[in-house]
Amino acid sequence: MQTIVTDSAKEAASYINSGKIVAFPTETVYGLGVGICYPDAIENIFIAKGRPRDNPLIVHIARPADIDSVGREIGSDARKLVKHFFPGPLTLVLKKSHTIPGVVTAGLDTVGVRCPSNPIARNFLELCLCPVAAPSANTSGRPSSTSWEAVLHDLKGKIDCILKGAPSDIGLESTIVDCSNTPPILLRNGAVTIEELLGVIPEIRIGENRHNDEPPKSPGLKYPHYAPLARILLCTSGETVIPESETPYAWIGLTQPPVAAGFALVRQCGTTVEYARVLFDFFRKCDTRGIGTIYCELPPAKGIGRAILDRITRAAESN
Ligand code: AMP
Numbered sequence: 003m004q005t006i007v008t009d010s011a012k013e014a015a016s017y018i019n020s021g022k023i024v025a026f027p028t029e030t031v032y033g034l035g036v037g038i039c040y041p042d043a044i045e046n047i048f049i050a051k052g053r054p055r056d057n058p059l060i061v062h063i064a065r066p067a068d069i070d071s072v073g074r075e076i077g078s079d080a081r082k083l084v085k086h087f088f089p090g091p092l093t094l095v096l097k098k099s100h101t102i103p104g105v106v107t108a109g110l111d112t113v114g115v116r117c118p119s120n121p122i123a124r125n126f127l128e129l130c131l132c133p134v135a136a137p138s139a140n141t142s143g144r145p146s147s148t149s150w151e152a153v154l155h156d157l158k159g160k161i162d163c164i165l166k167g168a169p170s171d172i173g174l175e176s177t178i179v180d181c182s183n184t185p186p187i188l189l190r191n192g193a194v195t196i197e198e199l200l201g202v203i204p205e206i207r208i209g210e211n212r213h214n215d216e217p218p219k220s221p222g223l224k225y226p227h228y229a230p231l232a233r234i235l236l237c238t239s240g241e242t243v244i245p246e247s248e249t250p251y252a253w254i255g256l257t258q259p260p261v262a263a264g265f266a267l268v269r270q271c272g273t274t275v276e277y278a279r280v281l282f283d284f285f286r287k288c289d290t291r292g293i294g295t296i297y298c299e300l301p302p303a304k305g306i307g308r309a310i311l312d313r314i315t316r317a318a319e320s321n
Pocket residue numbers: 057058059060095096107110112113114136137138175178219220221222223
């Protein structure tokens with residue numbers, strides 16, 4: 003299959019409106035979408051990514067008000083979250099409307115819904131004739147794509163079109179909150195932080211069920227994720243790291259590495275926001291450079307630091 007790369011939202015939407023598969027920029031990471039009115043074509047997302055069939059897709063809407071066409075029995079907590087955080091990097095899990103095909107939700111009675119704030123994404127979604135089901139635009143298990151070049155690297159020849167945009171502002175996937183029950187449960191950390199969510203819904207709970215035997219509330223949480231080819235080693239700030247490696251090694255964190263000499267690639271981030279933005283791109287750069295081990299310094303567990311901790315911990319578990 004030929005993969006067209008375009009900066010025309012109109013052209014990209016015309017592919018969606020004929021049941022084709024299109025990658026597009028958002029403020030979190032790039033998405034890989036198919037219109038939900040083409041249930042047979044949704045299958046192509048799972049094929050292109052090598053994604054397990056039981057991992058549901060997030061439905062992307064152009065306007066916050068479109069939530070009523072996707073979910074049902076939407077309660078006051080969900081309404082409050084929409085009011086505060088839509089459009090933006092927050093996905094709500096709602097009871098699904100009967101119009102959402104089962105292939106999108108992996109057979110669940112709930113659906114993940116997000117309204118991106120990225121202007122190119124919004125323009126594109128407005129031109130699409132139905133909401134767009136889209137997971138992250140990367141090979142399953144690998145770091146999410148935060149640039150159109152990363153999408154091309156993973157998916158060239160497997161998808162119809164890539165809508166070009168700037169690198170993703172946030173760089174990590176959306177926060178996910180399950181609003182299908184009361185009180186809502188935080189399922190995945192992202193740029194909308196627990197501190198901000200508590201400010202709107204003080205009763206919100208933090209879901210933590212991937213380390214026990216219960217089935218995960220969010221099916222995707224049980225799969226390996228975010229992993230570069232390199233091994234990830236986590237280290238605390240100020241820890242003396244003495245790499246013993248025959249392959250080149252790299253460092254990413256908020257401080258300089260303790261052993262200055264010897265790192266083939268070093269990325270010191272000024273803030274946790276910058277750390278989040280560059281993390282997946284750094285992982286990909288390391289793979290291109292043949293790095294064998296990446297040392298990731300643990301950021302403080304607050305704000306977007308929690309989302310970074312989640313991603314680097316899970317990348318380390320995937321090695
Ligand atoms: P990705 O877009 O690649 O970050 O993957 C979407 C994430 O959203 C996965 O972790 C899914 O498990 C989660 N998700 C999507 N729909 C639902 C849903 N109905 N219930 C719970 N989690 C969901």
